[in-house]
Amino acid sequence: MKALCWTGVNETSVEEVPDPKILNSHDVILRVILTTTCGSDLHLLGGYIPFMRSGDVLGHEFLGEVVEVGAGVQKHKVGDRVVVCSFISCGKCWYCQNKLFSLCDNGNPNPAITEALWGFAPGGCFGYSHALGGYAGSHADYIRVPYADQGAFSVPDGVPDLTALFASDAAPTGWTGVDQAEVQAGDVVAVWGAGGVGQMAAAAAQLRGAERVIVIDRIANRLQQVEQHIGAETLNYEQVDVAAALREVTGGRGPDVCIEAVGMEAHSSGPAYLYDQAKQQLRLQTDRPTAVREAIHACRKGGTVFTLGVFAAVVDKFPLGAVMNKALTLRGAQQHGHRYIPQILEHMARGELTTEHLATHVMPLDQGPRGYEMFKNKEDGCVRAVFQPAG
Structure with a gap:
């Protein structure tokens, strides 16, 4: 599949990467419908968070369609349209039970880096360096979503894709x-x-x-x-x-x-x-x-x-x-999205929250490097570049 990868400081490239696979019974695989840049991605792009490796897939704010489900997934089925919280949380640990989802004890499989930096490790995050788990990001045709019953949320039928996209992170x-x-x-x-x-x-x-x-x-x-x-x-x-x-x-x-x-x-x-x-x-x-x-x-x-x-x-x-x-x-705090996304989707469904205007530039994933350039340099009034994978 195609994915937009970090290839060096201020360098990105659309590359062929392996398709994601179910690794745990609680995973789902999504076909990515929309994925957007975020201001925090610029810190990765510019090398200010020095835990990226060349070839890492960027992106953590996204909406997709379920195409494969693990045996333990109960809330989602193939064909569901879901928005996914950017932070990865198990839903079972002490922090998740206390609704502090971005502090999950089990979402980050590489805790040593952030334990050394901050004393304790937070949860993991899609596409946000090896300090936050080394997970592949959402700027791709497909993505694996761990703990899908916790972090993926079905989008109400009346909420357009470009609206629901920003219920993922912003x-x-x-x-x-x-x-x-x-x-x-x-x-x-x-x-x-x-x-x-x-x-x-x-x-x-x-x-x-x-x-x-x-x-x-x-x-x-x-x-x-x-x-x-x-x-x-x-x-x-x-x-x-x-x-x-x-x-x-x-x-x-x-x-x-x-x-x-x-x-x-x-x-x-x-x-x-x-x-x-x-x-x-x-x-x-x-x-x-x-x-x-x-x-x-x-x-x-x-x-x-x-x-x-x-x-x-x-x-x-x-x-x-x-x-x-x-x-x-x-x-x-990093976002405790699992706590807020359901009510945000309700506000969107009732027309009480406007987000589509943030998507000032919508383009194919193949144009991702140009999208990041526009986003970083605020060219042509770019507030967010949104990518449409072809998958």
Whole structure:
């Protein structure tokens, strides 16, 4: 079959790779219908997560049709259209039983790498390096889905493919941040980043009753999408002082919840960006925490800051004093999608959640390298490149 593979730093190629096979009785094999790029894939592409091997299949956000089922699978049959959570979780361990699915003890068969980095290993993730299991990704004609009864969800008949696709990762990641940050009715929520995850966090905050939701970015077409499709307010950080603007709209207090949806390659227009970029390129720090710092300083006293953007290891100049002295709650997580995808699909079925607009560029899988180039460089207003395998 064909698959889009990582072949080196900032290099991808469509290659012939072996077809996936059932390896466990709880597996299913899917024919991939749609699969999309994600901002966190750029960290792999650029070599910032150094656990890729040439030939690894990329992709973790996808929708497919079941073509083969293991003997132990009970919830799915051949022909079912399913969306799959990007994180791989067993459903049986202590963490899964406590709905902390991305922390599954059994989803990552290569735990040593992340145990050394973080003390404990999280679950596995499709197409996201050998640090998170070494699983083949979704940018392919077919994919094996382990623990299918846990991580694959049947799509309601009335929900189009391009809508349901984003129930795989972008929407549940946004839901994770909003729920874990305990956004309440009447809250003011600020979201850094107007990509797919940031937009879905804004949508989730609105559905939970936030009084005002403000999304911060610099890319005009993404900010326009937020206003048109999500209905949230926007700030362009290249045009305004974000901290001052947030104080102004909150009566001087600051947002109740600040959600960082940018990650380790954050950009800014200030001198701190140049400092962070230089240290990251010299490998004196692994991540650029520019947006996290701004969120911590902007958040009201006693508020909550949540990191949804992907971070790998260590950062410099982290404002721990602000966290402590302002009595902030600082949290972060990979998505617990198994917990949120069913309700997200219900919102989609009722027309309460719009996602198709994120798919600005839909193309055959054969054009995957060009799609990643457009996505990385924000060419032609690309918010997400979506691939259609021919399988």
